[in-house]
Amino acid sequence: MNARVLAMLVRPSPGQGGLIALPLIAFGVVTTLVLTVIGGAQSFWGWQDEYAPIYQALAAIALALLLVPLMSLGGAAARLAARRRDERLSTLRLLGVTPLGVGIATVAESALLAAAGAIAGVVGYLLISPLIGLIPFRGQALGWQAVLLAPVHVIAVVGGVVVLAVLSAAVGLRRVVISPLGVRMRTTAAGAHWIRFVLGAGAVAVAFGLAKIVPQIAGMVTTIVVVSLLFAAGLAVLNLVGPWALKVSARGWLKRAQVPERLLAARMVLDDPKAAWRQVGGISMASFMAVFAGTGVSLIGVMDSAGAEATDLALARDMRTGLIITLVASFLMVAASVGVNQASAILDARELHRSLHHLGVPLQTVDRARTRAIMAPLLLTSIGSALCAGILVFPLLGIALIVAPVSLLTITLVVAVGIAVVWVSTRATTPVLSRSFRAA
Amino acid sequence: MNSPVLVAHALTKSYGATRALAGVDLAIARGESVAIMGASGSGKTTLLHVLAGIITPDSGSVTFHPSAGGAIELTGMGESARSRLRRERLGFVFQQGLLIPELTAVENVALASMINGVKRADAVQHAASWLGALGLAGMEDRRIGELSGGQVQRVAIARAQATGAELVFADEPTGALDSHTSREVMDALLWSTTGQGRTLVVVTHDRDVAARCSRTIAVRDGVVVSTAVDA
Numbered sequence: 001m002n003a004r005v006l007a008m009l010v011r012p013s014p015g016q017g018g019l020i021a022l023p024l025i026a027f028g029v030v031t032t033l034v035l036t037v038i039g040g041a042q043s044f045w046g047w048q049d050e051y052a053p054i055y056q057a058l059a060a061i062a063l064a065l066l067l068v069p070l071m072s073l074g075g076a077a078a079r080l081a082a083r084r085r086d087e088r089l090s091t092l093r094l095l096g097v098t099p100l101g102v103g104i105a106t107v108a109e110s111a112l113l114a115a116a117g118a119i120a121g122v123v124g125y126l127l128i129s130p131l132i133g134l135i136p137f138r139g140q141a142l143g144w145q146a147v148l149l150a151p152v153h154v155i156a157v158v159g160g161v162v163v164l165a166v167l168s169a170a171v172g173l174r175r176v177v178i179s180p181l182g183v184r185m186r187t188t189a190a191g192a193h194w195i196r197f198v199l200g201a202g203a204v205a206v207a208f209g210l211a212k213i214v215p216q217i218a219g220m221v222t223t224i225v226v227v228s229l230l231f232a233a234g235l236a237v238l239n240l241v242g243p244w245a246l247k248v249s250a251r252g253w254l255k256r257a258q259v260p261e262r263l264l265a266a267r268m269v270l271d272d273p274k275a276a277w278r279q280v281g282g283i284s285m286a287s288f289m290a291v292f293a294g295t296g297v298s299l300i301g302v303m304d305s306a307g308a309e310a311t312d313l314a315l316a317r318d319m320r321t322g323l324i325i326t327l328v329a330s331f332l333m334v335a336a337s338v339g340v341n342q343a344s345a346i347l348d349a350r351e352l353h354r355s356l357h358h359l360g361v362p363l364q365t366v367d368r369a370r371t372r373a374i375m376a377p378l379l380l381t382s383i384g385s386a387l388c389a390g391i392l393v394f395p396l397l398g399i400a401l402i403v404a405p406v407s408l409l410t411i412t413l414v415v416a417v418g419i420a421v422v423w424v425s426t427r428a429t430t431p432v433l434s435r436s437f438r439a440a
Numbered sequence: 441m442n443s444p445v446l447v448a449h450a451l452t453k454s455y456g457a458t459r460a461l462a463g464v465d466l467a468i469a470r471g472e473s474v475a476i477m478g479a480s481g482s483g484k485t486t487l488l489h490v491l492a493g494i495i496t497p498d499s500g501s502v503t504f505h506p507s508a509g510g511a512i513e514l515t516g517m518g519e520s521a522r523s524r525l526r527r528e529r530l531g532f533v534f535q536q537g538l539l540i541p542e543l544t545a546v547e548n549v550a551l552a553s554m555i556n557g558v559k560r561a562d563a564v565q566h567a568a569s570w571l572g573a574l575g576l577a578g579m580e581d582r583r584i585g586e587l588s589g590g591q592v593q594r595v596a597i598a599r600a601q602a603t604g605a606e607l608v609f610a611d612e613p614t615g616a617l618d619s620h621t622s623r624e625v626m627d628a629l630l631w632s633t634t635g636q637g638r639t640l641v642v643v644t645h646d647r648d649v650a651a652r653c654s655r656t657i658a659v660r661d662g663v664v665v666s667t668a669v670d671a
């Protein structure tokens with residue numbers, strides 16, 4: 001394939017403005033959030049006093065926590081960019097373009113979209129970084145200069161986003177079997193084996209045991225390290241058990257479904273529980289974090305009144321600020337991820353939606369079904385994750401509930417806000433569904 | 441000729457400068473099978489969409505005469521009323537089935553009735569009986585991806601019948617099938633429609649398919665240029 005043909009294939013066709021805008025926005029949001037998070041964390045790395053390692057370690061933990069929802073969002077953006085090519089790919093195959101040629105065209109387009117989106121994301125980052133600089137740590141604002149990344153780091157992030165898009169497009173091409181007639185073949189539903197539950201339950205039992213034993217026999221630093229590891233283990237268990245739990249629950253929903261939207265929603269989840277989990281897994285992790293944060297915030301409040309050292313109090317306040325920022329960033333990423341995934345799913349099913357409109361199926365039935373297919377797993381996983389985290393920090397949570405009931409309120413509020421944000425994100429794609437439905 | 445089930449008068453429809461329908465008059469009798477033929481861009485799919493109330497013409501009228509109740513003028517109805525008419529009283533079969541991939545065969549068929557308010561158990565039972573009648577007994581719980589092209593079309597035919605539609609529209613129902621499977625699908629389509637006293641309107645490129653219908657209408661440049669009664 002020569003450069004002229006490639007340019008022709010990559011060029012957007014008339015009426016595809018919306019299809020290009022969605023992945024562009026998604027890549028832009030990913031880039032802005034990555035730069036903002038790294039920029040915020042960078043501000044701690046310039047400190048060199050005795051408390052600096054603690055701040056840096058906490059910043060690293062926050063970055064690690066944000067990695068999963070961030071990767072989920074990045075993957076969703078990349079899949080969206082790759083999927084919109086399906087129809088044209090089929091045509092190219094019919095015209096005799098080799099699979100390699102089709103691959104090059106797809107990867108090139110994804111890279112271009114990602115690069116354009118990432119550049120827009122850099123602009124977004126520059127616009128919001130003054131606000132990030134106003135966040136107080138150690139009694140004063142971080143400052144704009146402190147959160148601004150060096151150009152080489154910005155370029156590295158833009159390059160990383162483009163590489164992610166290229167890899168995802170390449171993997172997507174391998175996964176999606178496109179026949180020359182453009183029919184995406186889906187045979188059996190993807191599963192989620194019960195062994196996940198067994199492994200997850202075992203991990204929770206071990207973690208619970210460690211959480212009870214370690215504080216009694218180890219010092220403060222070891223306890224913090226072990227609790228951090230338990231936190232990471234808890235997140236891993238959630239990822240392991242989540243798809244299986246969704247599958248088992250969706251089977252129950254399917255049995256009980258008496259109206260079309262409930263039947264459709266249950267089947268959508270059962271069709272690919274892992275994909276359903278990917279969509280809500282981020283908020284589940286945020287919910288898991290919220291229990292930790294809520295517990296921490298309430299205990300910090302108790303510490304305030306106990307007359308602790310001023311530097312310790314400052315550290316405690318900053319930990320609270322950091323936890324809240326991490327939660328907010330998680331929610332933003334999950335909301336963006338759900339929006340992008342939904343837009344992607346709608347674009348995938350355009351032909352089907354058109355046929356449903358011809359059959360006279362009300363738009364509301366499909367809209368309610370897809371909303372339910374997100375919200376039901378979301379409610380299940382967010383509550384389940386909160387309970388899971390509650391078990392892991394049971395002694396601390398118990399103390400917090402007794403000495404500061406505000407802890408429970410914080411947890412409930414954070415989870416409720418997260419759920420509301422995802423719901424809003426889902427509703428925001430209703431116009432896309434409506435256009436897909438009514439297209440002639 | 442039996443009493444008409446659908447009457448179209450002076451239909452016109454344009455897309456920008458392109459005239460898709462340029463004054464079509466048509467009457468379809470109850471119980472007949474009508475093939476609409478024409479080259480690509482002749483206006484045959486637009487005609488089918490206007491006759492089925494999917495889109496409205498720029499001018500002219502389409503009147504549906506159900507077996508029970510009074511005549512219904514489609515062109516004067518709003519979008520939601522036409523949608524309701526389509527899901528309750530008309531049936532559709534598309535070129536590639538276009539069934540919901542997440543649902544099983546029987547659920548795809550039952551869904552149409554469930555949307556109309558039928559209880560799930562009753563809808564599933566009725567759907568299973570239609571699948572059995574169309575040679576798909578034992579395949580009720582298969583996902584659409586597990587069925588062959590011909591089987592998918594028979595599920596689509598069952599879906600079109602499950603609500604008791606007395607008028608079925610099919611848009612290139614055999615377009616993606618080989619000749620042998622195409623014959624089987626047409627057998628199923630004709631048996632389930634005209635074979636039950638219902639009416640079938642098929643848009644097709646395939647002369648063999650048209651030859652199986654009781655009447656063929658040729659469309660060119662948005663007008664009906666000929667009508668032939670087949671054997």
